[in-house]
Amino acid sequence: MIKWFSLGFWELIARVVLRNKILMLSIVVVITMLLTLQWKNIHFTYTEANLLPDDDIANVEYKAFLSKFGEEGNLVIIGVKDEKFFTPKAYAAWSQLMESLKSDKGVDLVVSINDLKKLQKNDSLQKFELVPFVDNSKTLDENYLKKIKTELFHDLPFYEGLLFNKRSGTIRSAIYLDKKIVNTPQRKDFILKKLIPAVDQFEKETGIDLRVSGMPYIRTMNTETIKSEIGIFIGASLLITSLLFFFFFRSFRATLISMVIVIIGVMWSFGVLGLLHYEITVLTALVPSLIIVIGIPNCIFLTNKYHQEYKVHRNKAKALQRVTTKVGMATLMTNLTTAIGFATFVASNNKLLLEFGVVTSINIMALFFLSLIVIPIFHSYVPAPVERHLRHLDRGSVKAFMDWILRTVKQDRFSIYVVAVVLLVISIIGIYKMRISGSLIEDMPKKAPFFKDIVFFENEFDGVMPLEIMIDTKRKKGVMKLSTLKRMDEFEKEINQIPQLSKPISIVSLVKYSKQAYYNGNPEYYDLPTSQEQAFILSYAKNSVKDNKQNLMKSYVDSTGQYARITTFMRDDNGDKIPLIEAEIRKEAEQVFPKDQYNVTITGKSLVFQKGTGYLLDNLLSSLVFAFFLTAVLIGFMFRSFKMILVSIIPNLLPLMITAGIMGFMDIPLKPSTILVFGIAFGLSVDDTVRFLAQYREELKKNNWKIRKSVFATFADSGLSMFYTSIVLFFGFSVFMLSSFGGTIALGGLVSVTLFFGMMSNLMLLPALVLTLNKTLANEQEFIEPKIDIIEPSDEEIDNRPGHRDLGAKDQ
Known part of the structure; x- marks a missing residue:
């Protein structure tokens, strides 16, 4: 019953959106206009970032000094x-x-x-x-x-x-x-x-x-540099993501609407900043570009599913309806895990990070609903895809790479574990070389x-x-x-x-x-x-x-x-x-x-800033633990399996350890900008894990609990989309390396590196762990019906649902 309710809910969403297109677009326009009016409240910070809580002894002493001497x-x-x-x-x-x-x-x-x-x-x-x-x-x-x-x-x-x-x-x-x-x-x-x-x-x-x-003088010139780079980041993010999107789909129309969606998302992000009366700091200045980079994978996922559905039955209206019905919950969950990664900064008890986490999390979820509304409506107005637009579904440009990964998982899992352990040991050595920076100006251009x-x-x-x-x-x-x-x-x-x-x-x-x-x-x-x-x-x-x-x-x-x-x-x-x-x-x-x-x-x-950096470092572990906990709760809620929680955490913990080791060996210090890497990367990387494990559960049921067949079927179905999404995120975050700020360069580079290792870990270590632990993970008692269903239902499940009425025939 819960499963059919979930399916019925997303079918209802699809029906409401496609039958009330003008109303839905009007709501988007009104929200955009209202948030645009909040731009007047946007202003840049005129103070340094205070990284300590107000009641910290260092802050109390500093304020006492200012009260005496100004x-x-x-x-x-x-x-x-x-x-x-x-x-x-x-x-x-x-x-x-x-x-x-x-x-x-x-x-x-x-x-x-x-x-x-x-x-x-x-x-x-x-x-x-x-x-x-x-x-x-x-x-x-x-x-x-x-x-x-x-x-x-x-x-x-x-x-x-x-x-x-x-x-x-x-x-x-x-x-x-x-x-x-x-x-x-x-x-x-x-x-x-x-x-x-x-x-x-x-x-x-x-x-x-x-x-x-x-x-x-330093603060003023620093702020002016931040202002000049916001436009560069937004422009570069739009350019690189639009090129990647067009490379995948070969469609100007699909690329255009994706760009429109993320541009609206950028406008909303500025509006949220103004609505909450948050200042633009070196962190919140990154939010618009982050929205572009994180929003494009949503567009890729939804557009790809639309093309897959259309290729099967050549019914545009039916395909658009089933985009929402089939992948609505999966897309919601992946966006939710990403938002969780950013929301962990709220627990830092630090104003700078709290504002960054709040604004980013809100805009990620807003962009999800925006994509879910605009993409089906847009494609309902434009002509159906032609063969040129559908060729990407059979493209073999990365087939050799994916085949190599699949062969390794099938035949040489021991090598995967050896490499993982070696990387872990090297990373631990690097972690001991890490240093903390209390510099006020180290990140400046x-x-x-x-x-x-x-x-x-x-x-x-x-x-x-x-x-x-x-x-x-x-x-x-x-x-x-x-x-x-x-x-x-x-x-x-x-x-x-x-x-x-x-x-x-x-x-x-x-x-x-x-x-x-x-x-x-x-x-x-x-x-x-x-x-x-x-x-x-x-x-x-x-x-x-x-x-x-x-x-x-x-x-x-x-x-x-x-x-x-x-x-x-x-x-x-x-x-x-x-x-x-x-x-x-x-x-x-x-x-x-x-x-x-x-x-x-x-x-x-100087002293307050250094202590603030130390405070952030102390909270880094607790923030990551909080992120792991929230992810574990979400996966546990979906799968009701403790072993599945462990399998999902390990492949995402290793890339974080590798990145920390790289920072130690390359003498990249822990500082406010680089501390952010771990929460951001974890929130993005765990999306692939959730998608893979959820698909694996469904494949087990389809294949009568045959482990190897189910894992390889999951890889064939999800591997390529995981690869494409990771590529977009990798190049998207690389845009921040165009910055003249050392901290922003480090943030972009380290997140990109972490996401690369996260992709490899999810494509190789994750299926290897599932195969190794198959006897317990495949136990039907571990895979009883979950609380919510995040994997796309089959056509038969949709068509046979009591009370189902396909919109395709009527709307076509």
């Missing part, structure tokens, strides 16, 4: 390394550039040589004043500019590492954006419409190359000018990735106690010994500069005051703080004077060493700062 990623730096810089023409252009940037309402502060202030004591007011370092009236004199260069490198150690590199002579300016615009579209407007044109103008006037970096600028600043100033240390003195105004400053100075000296970190910056540097200023700028006095000097030097500094415009300490000490900030920078290629660096910093902090008097917090974007 957004850390608001610094844009412009650098120059050219002997011509200290010439009147270049210096004048530089000054003009800095003044134009300073005048922008989105800029909070500009620190540059042309506007540099130095501390100078005012004995009458007993405070330090900021006075100009450069006399702009003399800058037309080249000798004066050379003198300024000498004084800068010799007399102002406070600015070393901030504004200049004494060893190489590199000069840079620091542009602090208004923290309110850093994570808004205004940041993009400033970078693209103000900063870049101004830099281009300077380079045109002087012939000097400028280097630009800093998190706001290496050939892009902004990435080369990142490398420049990393070489010249020991990194651009901030690492923040917050000192809680547990009492108001505790930071300015000389004992605290001395502990911080000792701590900073230890940090400076860590080779991966740059020179630290804190209130200590400013206090040392204050002592130098007190002694009339003599650089020999750049040091902390002694206990005898403390009273009058710190009183000068405190008097200076009262003038808000000249409050130099606000960036390093919070408003209560209880919290101090130490900032250091790290080269991004040290991202995987962050745990060791953090452990070393904590060890030194415990020795310098007694826990009963101080709390030390280590945070910053």
Whole structure:
């Protein structure tokens, strides 16, 4: 009864679709229009991906730091390394550039040589004043500019590492954006419409190359690259899948409607993003192309079944009806297993992956129903297939390859097992070589000018990735106690010994500069005051703080004077060493700062990102286990056989192990982009397994439980379609290798490789396992009628169903 209900349900679907064609198409049009209206809500992300849950301790500490000192990623730096810089023409252009940037309402502060202030004591007011370092009236004199260069490198150690590199002579300016615009579209407007044109103008006037970096700049240029690649992915995906589709079917009409379906699917995917108010990130930007790649196999499967049916009885209406009746449930199940693979990301407790999983899963299922409606309706309006369109059913272009696989399965299963075990052992060795990457910029386009600028600043100033240390003195105004400053100075000296970190910056540097200023700028006095000097030097500094415009300490000490900030920078290629660096910093902090008097917090974007990567890795196993569990439940529900569950999991687990081993041997690190590979590939690969085992069950019943005959009949019926589907997916995911982002390239390449091994595993290892375990798998008790029937019913089953009425004769 359940079986006939299933058959009757899909026959009802076919009847409703084909008898209400205008209504069905109208519904598709209305849905498309409604989702298109949601495009207005689409916008690109203006923040980095936060890979940690909100309640994670690293996130909590980072937010606490931001509440005390504000957004850390608001610094844009412009650098120059050219002997011509200290010439009147270049210096004048530089000054003009800095003044134009300073005048922008989105800029909070500009620190540059042309506007540099130095501390100078005012004995009458007993405070330090900021006075100009450069006399702009003399800058037309080249000798004066050379003198300024000498004084800068010799007399102002406070600015070393901030504004200049004494060893190489590199000069840079620091542009602090208004923290309110850093994570808004205004940041993009400033970078693209103000900063870049101004830099281009300077380079045109002087012939000097400028280097630009800093998190706001990097994030903006990264987003622009993502936007430019969305169109490339969609276009390339459409091109390669349409070519493959036409190669299979030799029909312009069938190819055209398939392209129309996936284009509507792309429009729906953007609409779903807008409807859910999700931002376009480096992951969700892939969704439209994924929809194309995953949607085409649906079109191939349904079109192929239509051609098969039409070739048998030459009745177009009957063939279209039976496309839905025969393969509706099978197609639903394969789409469902694919959606499950993506839905596992929802369990990661991570916003970025959750949104990616939700949008992809929804659109995969929507595309299934779209295909099931549009393909039969379209073919009902166009002429029936001609012989040229049906030749692909007898094509032998891959016959030799498929024959070789079949011979191996028949005659040499031992070799299949040996190869599988060897690959497994090699893969395990490779897995032990895998590393985790905590890099913020590793996936960014290496050939892009902004990435080369990142490398420049990393070489010249020991990194651009901030690492923040917050000192809680547990009492108001505790930071300015000389004992605290001395502990911080000792701590900073230890940090400076860590080779991966740059020179630290804190209130200590400013206090040392204050002592130098007190002694009339003599650089020999750049040091902390002694206990005898403390009273009058710190009183000068405190008097200076009262003038808000000249409050130099606000960036390093919070408003209560209880919290101090130490900032250091790290080269991004040290991202995987962050745990060791953090452990070393904590060890030194415990020795310098007694826990009963101080709390030390280590945070910053680099640290949070690295911990996020580790968090994703920890969740990778649980996500895959969840995917295996859901697949097992689905297969168990269909087959009610525990042994069948094992047979279905093994051929899909091996390709994942092989891919992980390849990553280890090729030094492809585990990072947010590559972690996605396993869930995606498993969801796609298991489709072939479900289709093969379901067909095998039916063949057993047809062939009176003769094992070998049933396996080979299953291979003959399903093997070619498994091969074609895998080819489409292989080349479809290869499109992502056109990206300039390392993570996207790795994602595309690794998923393609995994799907290739998945295809081979399902074509060879799966039937070999079934043959080897045939005595138990063929037991009729293991193959009692399933809860649902996913294999196409025979013509006799359809025609003999009580109450059946064939639409073919009437509609024809």
